[in-house]
Amino acid sequence: MLIAQISDFHVRAHGEEGTFGIDNNANLRAAIAMLNDLDPVPDVVIGTGDLTNRGRSEEYIALRDLLAPLAIPIFLIPGNHDASPSLRAAFGEHDYLAGEDEFVSYVVDRFPLRLIGLDSTLPDAHNGAICARRLAWLKSRLEEAPERPTLLFMHHPPFKTGIWWMDGIGIVEGVSALRDLLDAHPQVQRIACGHLHRPIQANLGRTPISVCPSTSYQVCLDTRPESHPQFIAEPPALQLHTWTGEILVSHTAYVDFPAEPIDLRPLMKNWDDRYERIHKGLPIPKVVRY
Template sequence: MLLAQISDLHIQREGAHSALIQAETHLLRCIETLNRLRPRPDLLAITGDLTESGRKEEYLILKPMLQKLKMPFLLIPGNHDSRENLRETFREHAYLQGDAPFIQYAIDTWPLRIVALDTTVPMRSHGELCSARLAWLARTLAQQPERPTVVLMHHPPFATGIRLMDELGLLEGREAFADIIAPYGNIERILCGHLHRTIVCRVGNTVASTCPGTAHQIALDLGAPDDLYFNFEPPGYQLHSQGAHGLVTHHAVIGDFPGPYAF
């Protein structure tokens, strides 16, 4: 199975940075790139911050763009999203409609089992995993403890070293999450967004990673800056390929670059 991942689309009609951050243009270029891939991904996971403000009109801009994809896709919310507007706009995505008030689900129809976990807090930038969400995760993982599984979540369950983003990270439930997944050797990857960069960390007996954004990237600063900055490093996506030795992850950038050239 070939699973693609994109994140942090931040589609908006207008806003403080809307003239600078051309989120729609960048997303369309990303979709064109994914559609051209050979082999084409079997499935695309979009790990949150689909819109900038969670407004209905933003989802109505996003939906026809995603309908250009030549592969099925799964959605999870990020801290910039509205669960209600996401559910209403993508009503045909039945998996979004259960486990209210949270958007979390398990899908068993692919060679990789997909377990999606809701880390969002309404009207806040940080994430949390309350007792209800952690209990759901524990029950869900216990249902198929041997099957290769990927966990989707917006906020990464580890400190990244980008201090100001870590202050908006998964602030509640991180240790309990690690305890729940620790006994499971079948979790191939924990796929996250939120950081707008590729970052990899071991969590329990598996690997957690973040995916770059399609709209813009968070500047890499491991010091102690007073403010967050973004830049326009090439937007990227990730490909997670299931093979004989487990899941292999490739980071790729979106854009036009010289090559390829024969060696």
């Protein structure tokens, strides 16, 4: 099973300029084109929040238009730049968005890896929260399928990065309770997040966490205490998570990045023999250094 993750599109209304000299909408369009051209084709796409820049209805209209060419099912969760009522209004046919309350949390049960989208937003704040109600909901979802390998995805990552100004808009409630809950449910293979606009790995207790870069602008890697808030025009990117049935293997892929592959076949003999062995699951002889 192949899961594509895109995050933090910060879509603008049609005709509105991007910020920092970056055209967020054009970058999302390129990411969608890349996903449609992937071989193998992903089974599903998850969009991990900050779908729009300010949560305005006209931005969700632009988001709908930008996602329309996507030929793969997509599941969306809100981030701190979104507004769930406007998201729900614009994507009425996305039944899973309806939820049981104001939070957009849901389960997708039709794939080998069970997907749980958890709303980590805190109303009217850029920070996140996993309140008691959402923890109870998540606990029930995990208890109903303890044998099903599961990917939990949410916008805010439950750890501190060392980039102080992003940590300042991190989760302010529920992290230790979430850790305890997930430690008791080892079927959760990973927490996949957005929000940080950088590829970062960490863990919460025994559960690995991965953070997907943004399809728009990235956060500058500067962990010095005297640093200041900065974005940087590193390439837009997405992530591809392969569930093998045993482990989740993740790759970061750059969108619209002008790099041609370099052919390494002349460097070493016997590629054909190795190809056969790898694809037939046969033992592989050592590769002698040249």
